[in-house]
Amino acid sequence: MAQLFIDKGFFFEFGKLEKSVQDKVYDVFGKFEQATHTGLHLEKVNNAHDSRMRTIRIDQFWRGVVLAPESGDTYMLLKVLPHDDAYQWAARRKATVNAAIGVVEIRDMVAIEEHPAEVPDHPGTAPLLADVSDVDLERLGVDEQVRGFARTLTRVDQLESARGMLPEAQYDVLLALAAGYTPEQVWEEMPPPPTSIDPGDVAAAIARSPQRAVLVTGPDELMEAFTYPFALWRIYLHPTQERAAHASYSGPARVMGGPGTGKTVVALHRARHLAERTATDRSILLTTFTKTLASSLEDGLRILIDDEDLLRRIDVRHIDQLAYQITSREHGRLPVLKESDEKNRWLEIIKRFGLPFTDAFLAQEWRHVILAQDITSLLDYQRARRTGRGVRLGSVQREQIWDAVTAFADGLAVDGVWTYETICVEAARLLRDGDKPYRHIVVDEAQDLAPWQWRLLRAAVPAGQDDLFIAGDTHQRIYEHRVSLRQVGIDIAGRAERLKLNYRTTAEILAWSIGLLHGEPIDDMDEGLDRLAGCRSAVHGTPPTVQGFPTRNAELAHLASAIRQWLDKGVEAGQIGVAARTSMVADEAIKVLKAAGIPAVSLAKHSVNDSEVAVGTMHRMKGLEFRCMAVIGVNEHYVPYPSAIVSAEIDAHAHARDLQRERSLLFVAATRAREDLLVTWHGNPSPFLSAHSIR
Numbered sequence: 225m226a227q228l229f230i231d232k233g234f235f236f237e238f239g240k241l242e243k244s245v246q247d248k249v250y251d252v253f254g255k256f257e258q259a260t261h262t263g264l265h266l267e268k269v270n271n272a273h274d275s276r277m278r279t280i281r282i283d284q285f286w287r288g289v290v291l292a293p294e295s296g297d298t299y300m301l302l303k304v305l306p307h308d309d310a311y312q313w314a315a316r317r318k319a320t321v322n323a324a325i326g327v328v329e330i331r332d333m334v335a336i337e338e339h340p341a342e343v344p345d346h347p348g349t350a351p352l353l354a355d356v357s358d359v360d361l362e363r364l365g366v367d368e369q370v371r372g373f374a375r376t377l378t379r380v381d382q383l384e385s386a387r388g389m390l391p392e393a394q395y396d397v398l399l400a401l402a403a404g405y406t407p408e409q410v411w412e413e414m415p416p417p418p419t420s421i422d423p424g425d426v427a428a429a430i431a432r433s434p435q436r437a438v439l440v441t442g443p444d445e446l447m448e449a450f451t452y453p454f455a456l457w458r459i460y461l462h463p464t465q466e467r468a469a470h471a472s473y474s475g476p477a478r479v480m481g482g483p484g485t486g487k488t489v490v491a492l493h494r495a496r497h498l499a500e501r502t503a504t505d506r507s508i509l510l511t512t513f514t515k516t517l518a519s520s521l522e523d524g525l526r527i528l529i530d531d532e533d534l535l536r537r538i539d540v541r542h543i544d545q546l547a548y549q550i551t552s553r554e555h556g557r558l559p560v561l562k563e564s565d566e567k568n569r570w571l572e573i574i575k576r577f578g579l580p581f582t583d584a585f586l587a588q589e590w591r592h593v594i595l596a597q598d599i600t601s602l603l604d605y606q607r608a609r610r611t612g613r614g615v616r617l618g619s620v621q622r623e624q625i626w627d628a629v630t631a632f633a634d635g636l637a638v639d640g641v642w643t644y645e646t647i648c649v650e651a652a653r654l655l656r657d658g659d660k661p662y663r664h665i666v667v668d669e670a671q672d673l674a675p676w677q678w679r680l681l682r683a684a685v686p687a688g689q690d691d692l693f694i695a696g697d698t699h700q701r702i703y704e705h706r707v708s709l710r711q712v713g714i715d716i717a718g719r720a721e722r723l724k725l726n727y728r729t730t731a732e733i734l735a736w737s738i739g740l741l742h743g744e745p746i747d748d749m750d751e752g753l754d755r756l757a758g759c760r761s762a763v764h765g766t767p768p769t770v771q772g773f774p775t776r777n778a779e780l781a782h783l784a785s786a787i788r789q790w791l792d793k794g795v796e797a798g799q800i801g802v803a804a805r806t807s808m809v810a811d812e813a814i815k816v817l818k819a820a821g822i823p824a825v826s827l828a829k830h831s832v833n834d835s836e837v838a839v840g841t842m843h844r845m846k847g848l849e850f851r852c853m854a855v856i857g858v859n860e861h862y863v864p865y866p867s868a869i870v871s872a873e874i875d876a877h878a879h880a881r882d883l884q885r886e887r888s889l890l891f892v893a894a895t896r897a898r899e900d901l902l903v904t905w906h907g908n909p910s911p912f913l914s915a916h917s918i919r
């Protein structure tokens with residue numbers, strides 16, 4: 225039976241073809257299997273570098289380029305192009321089998337052969353891969369022709385501009401080596417090699433290249449693959465993503481990595497993988513920390529899985545919703561205390577006991593020390609370490625605080641009101657000794673979950689094989705919680721994968737954004753430190769535009785004209801995002817955009833849609849991505865936002881931590897951009913920028 229594979233690069237191109245051409249492509253390849261019986265009209269290509277290259281008629285104007293290995297009936301669709309271009313493209317290309325990992329690879333023979341030897345900028349400049357031996361290159365699958373080419377390079381940008389002509393797997397190896405990875409590190413990131421590789425057997429190579437070639441077994445599958453031409457992540461996972469999504473872990477495991485490295489993608493694949501191995505409905509929880517993020521996980525899951533049986537096995541809900549559901553089952557409806565009511569309760573307690581503390585201090589001490597460490601007695605509170613809380617407290621003060629907190633909790637109990645924290649604590653208590661509602665839990669955006677939420681998750685699943693799978697990036701922590709997973713009973717014990725390849729953002733935007741973080745060390749939620757070292761993007765574009773204006777009006781006028789230019793370039797309005805530190809600035813931007821005739825929607829009220837520019841606070845940008853992104857109002861008065869920062873005099877430790885969180889917030893907003901990033905301010909720029917690159 226004929227097997228049709230489709231090259232992953234083609235999916236992107238398919239999405240850009242006109243609908244009428246897409247329909248014809250679907251017609252031709254939907255009937256491909258049938259056509260192989262009646263006689264396929266595959267045309268040979270004159271003067272081809274590879275005699276296996278063929279073209280197939282789509283219509284009078286368009287032709288598909290198909291790789292048709294000499295024996296057997298495995299075919300691979302590589303391109304659809306206008307007639308002459310298709311022949312030209314096919315004639316220049318050659319398919320080979322990667323000697324290290326046995327995958328199929330396509331190279332542009334003419335471009336590699338004609339590529340001039342680079343003249344170094346300065347005489348004596350060291351070759352790019354001077355430290356890497358030919359033996360290592362060969363071991364990593366870099367063949368003689370590509371080695372010869374690589375030896376002519378002196379700069380990484382020369383390599384990057386040759387990306388389209390080199391065999392993909394070999395290009396990835398060269399890029400990683402050029403980025404400073406050792407051959408051993410590169411080897412570790414490569415997929416496991418097959419037991420034997422026949423360099424002449426391209427058909428076998430195609431079949432073992434799931435990263436590159438997707439097998440479509442019939443018209444339905446083809447239609448399904450074409451329905452989401454841009455959602456390549458459904459089909460192709462990087463070997464590290466693949467490993468994380470499909471491994472068996474003897475206990476809690478996690479995947480870490482910088483922005484855009486596909487942690488959410490891995491979480492979704494992991495959920496599907498677990499669903500395929502269990503037959504019980506709602507036995508897998510896929511969760512995160514906000515409702516919006518949970519609903520985008522749900523959307524992602526529906527793109528990934530179309531089997532309703534599998535979908536039913538996965539329960540997608542955000543963590544507070546889960547807590548509410550469990551606690552309300554026991555206690556009925558749970559009235560939740562408003563922020564202002566909570567403040568009044570603390571104020572009343574301060575007055576009643578004549579305490580020398582502010583309401584904010586007590587509320588924070590309750591959350592970040594007492595609830596965070598699950599302290600239930602004065603004795604334990606007296607002994608508690610208050611890391612990160614700065615102000616030292618003696619035993620008398622601790623006793624006063626304990627009385628205040630007890631009075632607060634008693635007050636809630638008497639009045640029958642709850643906070644989100646108490647609902648969660650109660651849910652964990654109910655589950656600890658009761659039945660566990662889930663067999664597996666997958667958590668996304670783990671860096672922002674609070675300790676009491678982790679305890680709930682720990683209590684919601686029996687400890688053991690594949691119990692908890694955690695995806696997150698502490699560099700993107702935008703709320704206050706710092707958690708040691710060990711202290712909440714979750715021991716990762718080395719079961720971790722780190723993703724390094726950014727699929728979202730250009731190398732320029734990524735490098736600029738990483739610079740914002742100032743290289744400050746950050747915890748890894750497991751009592752160690754996390755680093756973004758090695759996080760890279762293979763795609764290049766223009767550097768971010770970073771620009772100041774004398775007044776707010778001038779800044780917003782520039783925003784409107786920049787967005788107009790993006791729209792004129794053909795970017796859809798829904799693919800443009802605008803982030804500000806406060807909702808007030810975001811609302812002003814919406815007014816200005818609307819006045820300029822640009823449709824804009826507030827993310828505080830609605831979700832992202834195709835036809836309006838999405839405007840919201842930096843917090844609301846978490847989990848989203850846009851082709852073009854503007855981050856506005858990045859000036860000294862807003863970023864960092866003064867009321868979010870404890871002063872250094874009051875608490876130096878908390879001050880440093882708050883600053884880091886504000887940096888992370890700007891980092892999150894900037895890394896939502898796929899192609900273009902504009903960062904603006906009026907007056908004086910944010911101190912995060914002055915130390916950074918302002919062009």
Ligand SMILES: Nc1ncnc2c1ncn2[C@@H]1O[C@H](COP(=O)(O)OP(=O)(O)OP(=O)(O)O)[C@@H](O)[C@H]1O
Binds near residue numbers: 457460489697726
């Ligand atoms: N294997 C892949 N192939 C193609 N695209 C991918 C792949 N993995 C991820 N992507 C794309 O990269 C982008 C970022 O993925 P994702 O949102 O999963 O990253 P993330 O690490 O969770 O990001 P962040 O931490 O910034 O929210 C998405 O557009 C996703 O579709």
